[in-house]
Amino acid sequence: MSHTSSGREKSEVKGTAIDVQGIRADFPILQRKIGDKPLIYFDNAATTQKPQQVLRTIQEFYCTYNANIHRSPHILGQEATELYEQAHKNVASFIGADDGREIIFVRNSTEGINLVAYSLLFSGSERLRLHRGDEVVLTVMEHHSNLVPWQMMREQAGVTLKIVGIHDDGTLDLEQLREAITERTRLVCCAHVSNVLGTINPVREIGRLAHQAGALFLVDGAQSVPHMPVNVKEIGCDFLAFSGHKMLASMGIGVLYGKRELLEEMTPFLYGGGMIADVSLERATWNKLPWKFEAGTPNVCGGIALGGATDLRTGQHLEGAVDYLERIGMAQVQAHERTLTAYALEGLRAIEGVRVYGPLDLEKRGGTITFNVAGSDAHLVAQLLNDEGIAVRSGGHCAYPLAGRLNVESTVRASFYIYNTRDEVNRFLGALEDIVRHKLL
Numbered sequence: 001m002s003h004t005s006s007g008r009e010k011s012e013v014k015g016t017a018i019d020v021q022g023i024r025a026d027f028p029i030l031q032r033k034i035g036d037k038p039l040i041y042f043d044n045a046a047t048t049q050k051p052q053q054v055l056r057t058i059q060e061f062y063c064t065y066n067a068n069i070h071r072s073p074h075i076l077g078q079e080a081t082e083l084y085e086q087a088h089k090n091v092a093s094f095i096g097a098d099d100g101r102e103i104i105f106v107r108n109s110t111e112g113i114n115l116v117a118y119s120l121l122f123s124g125s126e127r128l129r130l131h132r133g134d135e136v137v138l139t140v141m142e143h144h145s146n147l148v149p150w151q152m153m154r155e156q157a158g159v160t161l162k163i164v165g166i167h168d169d170g171t172l173d174l175e176q177l178r179e180a181i182t183e184r185t186r187l188v189c190c191a192h193v194s195n196v197l198g199t200i201n202p203v204r205e206i207g208r209l210a211h212q213a214g215a216l217f218l219v220d221g222a223q224s225v226p227h228m229p230v231n232v233k234e235i236g237c238d239f240l241a242f243s244g245h246k247m248l249a250s251m252g253i254g255v256l257y258g259k260r261e262l263l264e265e266m267t268p269f270l271y272g273g274g275m276i277a278d279v280s281l282e283r284a285t286w287n288k289l290p291w292k293f294e295a296g297t298p299n300v301c302g303g304i305a306l307g308g309a310t311d312l313r314t315g316q317h318l319e320g321a322v323d324y325l326e327r328i329g330m331a332q333v334q335a336h337e338r339t340l341t342a343y344a345l346e347g348l349r350a351i352e353g354v355r356v357y358g359p360l361d362l363e364k365r366g367g368t369i370t371f372n373v374a375g376s377d378a379h380l381v382a383q384l385l386n387d388e389g390i391a392v393r394s395g396g397h398c399a400y401p402l403a404g405r406l407n408v409e410s411t412v413r414a415s416f417y418i419y420n421t422r423d424e425v426n427r428f429l430g431a432l433e434d435i436v437r438h439k440l441l
């Protein structure tokens with residue numbers, strides 16, 4: 001395959017196309033050069049870049065609306081509260097949740113998963129509290145943020161962890177999963193999309209199996225919600241955690257979705273201002289949802305930058321990341337990434353010595369591609385790509401047990417998003433081919 005520029009910049013999706021050049025114009029950072037080379041940003045699984053619409057919302061919030069929420073009688077406080085509550089509702093609609101009460105703004109996916117773990121550990125409800133001998137089922141492809149909290153629950157509550165393996169093609173071993181789920185299973189937790197293999201896990205089926213056994217089902221949506229249509233009702237999950245910074249919003253804002261009746265029953269694990277209904281010197285009662293889980297001053301601006309809001313007073317729309325993605329359409333986002341992924345996989349496999357990890361079937365994977373060059377250190381490959389202006393990740397990608405299963409210490413990871421082009425993939429493949437031929441051998 002030739003790695004010369006094709007000049008094609010549009011992804012055709014069932015008659016609709018993403019205007020990649022138009023999208024690129026919204027991202028100021030894409031004008032950057034690395035040395036004299038244009039930046040090619042392929043580290044989107046780590047964090048994405050931000051469009052000017054979201055940057056404007058952040059600036060507008062601090063220039064016009066900044067105030068603390070839920071406690072001020074003055075107009076700024078009321079407006080900030082209104083915008084922040086709207087942002088919850090918009091995020092709820094983005095993932096098909098019932099309403100804003102099911103959306104808890106946290107810092108990131110990691111905090112969302114920890115919230116569930118600690119809430120179940122400290123649960124005032126006997127039904128929900130984790131007990132010694134309870135089983136939590138995980139997969140070997142979990143990010144550390146969906147493994148370490150459960151290891152802590154093993155220490156703190158005495159739960160047993162059961163880890164489900166993968167097939168050699170990087171797909172989940174569903175047979176093993178079926179065997180792992182028993183009447184003692186309290187919780188099944190899995191990544192929707194692996195941040196290493198790109199594997200899309202069959203969450204609907206996993207959720208069905210979990211619920212059949214009377215267990216709760218937590219989905220780590222850090223690598224799915226930014227990249228494909230995700231609807232909590234269709235998945236049938238009880239909890240879904242994801243990070244704003246991986247989907248065009250700022251760092252420090254994330255989401256934990258939880259089914260309302262569960263959140264009502266759960267005990268919060270962060271205590272302080274904002275999350276109480278009443279406090280005496282002896283005791284406190286909890287605020288209504290979702291504020292019961294949002295103790296202290298939250299990331300108000302981050303929430304609005306994620307969810308977007310319309311100020312009822314001025315009618316001005318403050319565009320959030322969710323608005324930006326919805327305007328493109330999540331099916332189109334996914335199709336665009338799929339086109340790039342197909343092209344990149346074909347090109348990578350044609351380069352001698354390159355080994356790709358994860359499924360090759362495009363129906364079973366997202367736009368994150370992990371690979372190694374035989375006999376070469378992944379960090380060196382990433383460094384040499386960086387010299388060409390290409391930002392990729394190298395290492396264990398916060399999934400060390402998976403690296404162990406793959407029998408590697410580190411890998412190189414390229415991950416795509418809406419602003420990446422076929423031309424960039426061409427340049428990446430050309431640079432890699434050149435590196436393999438002339439710099440590594």
Ligand SMILES: Cc1ncc(COP(=O)(O)O)c(C=O)c1O
Nearest residue numbers: 108109110143145191195222243
């Ligand atoms: C699958 C997955 N889960 C969880 C996380 C943690 O995200 P954050 O660092 O935003 O909490 C990541 C981050 O890369 C991830 O890829």
